[in-house]
Amino acid sequence: MPLPAAVLTTPHSGYHWPGSLLSPRNRRFFEGWYYRVSLAEEGESFAFMYAIEDPAGGAPTSGGFAQVLGPEDGRTYQLFGGVEGFWATPDRLALGHRQDPPGPAGYLEPEDFEAKVRRGYQATDSLNQGCIEDETGEITRWCYRLRPVHGWGAPGRPVATMGWLSYLPVFEPGWQILMADGLAEGWIEWRGRRYTFTGAPAYGEKNWGGAFPTQWFWVQANAFEGSPGAALVAGGGRRGVLWWEESVAMVGFYWAGRFYRFTAGQEKLTCTVTPWGHWHIEALSERHRIEVSGTVAPEGGIELLAPTANGSRFVCRDTLKGEVRVRLERRWGDRAVLFDGRTPLGGLETGGGPWDGEWRISC
Structure with a gap:
């Protein structure tokens, strides 16, 4: 069935494998996608993570998963053994994986998917839908529409998150913010309850490559109290650059119709992050300063699956209930505080390691 027209075309939206120099068929490869929706009235959020590894098939690591992080940092996931039933398009954001029932892979109208697919998912820039069953037999189902507001870059002009070098086989892995801010409408069935929502803040990103980060952190929020339209993404990690590794970080923030970007x-x-509990990022440009802080109780969060060199493993810890604060200042001319806001629905993550205590990055 043909896909509906794209709503937002962001660089790197399409599937990267096989991509000649970027991802030849004879090496390890993964691609992962992340969708999030925040339900401020409920004080909760949901995140949906999809991944495919070694899609040529036949390797011990060939396969995929669908994973959901839900209220009170609850987790459910389903592994898809093998790559049969997975599909994705190279020219736009559209993918899916279904193995129950087996059959030709491809996009289905949401009504057809709901009627025919017992285990699987499909996702585009305007839809996120799926149904999975965990090892206990518990079933989680979801279907919601998306209306992207911002990609990554100046409003209406999405650019590559990692710059023009991301089109070359230089950085591993690649990272792209697909939707820094958007609106979601639909429903999610989770642990005996059906959540329905309209106009809920939504977010999306992806990563891909043949190498895997050894250590990273991430902060995301777009449900700031009393400040609709404010959207934050910040992250850093040790990435491969040709034959060496480097530590890098970046911050992006949308507010009042403008995009503020701070990149290494x-x-x-300057970033200071503990193995779990505290995140602090400060960035300075000639004209602006931004400070981002995130906190969560030591007992908060949960381990999540992520692709690794040895297949999918529980190598990162996440919460969707972090306390995140952002302060943005203008440093030139009429100096002023442009934004000072917070949210209890911040997404926080640390991964990789082992972490040797507090991690500091200065770049």
């Missing part, structure tokens, strides 16, 4: 190599960034 162009602005000064």
Whole structure:
């Protein structure tokens, strides 16, 4: 069935495998996608994570998973053994994986998917839908529409998150913010309850490559109290650059119709992150300063699956109930505080390691 027209075309939206120099068939490869929706009235959020590894098939690591992080940092997931039933398009954001029932892979109208597919998912820039069963037999189902507001870059002009070098086989893995902010409408069935929502803040990103980060952190929020339209993404990690590794970080923030970007190599960034519990990022450009802080109780969060060199493993810890604060200042001319807001629905993550205590990045 043909896909509906794309709503937002962001660089790197399409499937990267096989991509000649970027992802030849004879090496390890993974691609992962992340969708999130925040339900402020419920004080909860949901995140949906999809991944495929070694899609040529036949390797011990060939396969995929669908994973959901839900209220009170609850987790459910389903592994898809093998790559049969997986599909994705190279020219736009559209993918899916279904193995029950087996059959030709491809996009289905949401009504057909709900009627025919017992275990699987499909996702585009305007839809996220699925149904999975965990090892206990518990079933989780979801279907919601998306209306993207911002990709990554100046409003209406999405650009590559990692810059033009992301089109070359230089950085591993690649990372792209697909939707820094959007609106969601639909429903999610989770642990005996059906959540329905309209106009809920939504977010999406992806990563891909043939190498895997050894250590990373991430902060995301777009449900700031009393500040609709504010959207934050910040992250950092040790990534492969040709034959060496480097530590990098970046911050992006949408507010009042403008996009503020702070990236390593162009602005000064300082990050201090503990193995779990505290995140602090400060970035300076010639004209602006932004400070991002995130906190969560030591007992908060849960381990999540992520692709690794040895297949999918529980190598990161996440929460969707972090306390995140952002303060943005203008440093030139009429100096002023442009934004100072917080949310109890921040997404926080640390991964990889082992972490040797507090991690500091200055770039």
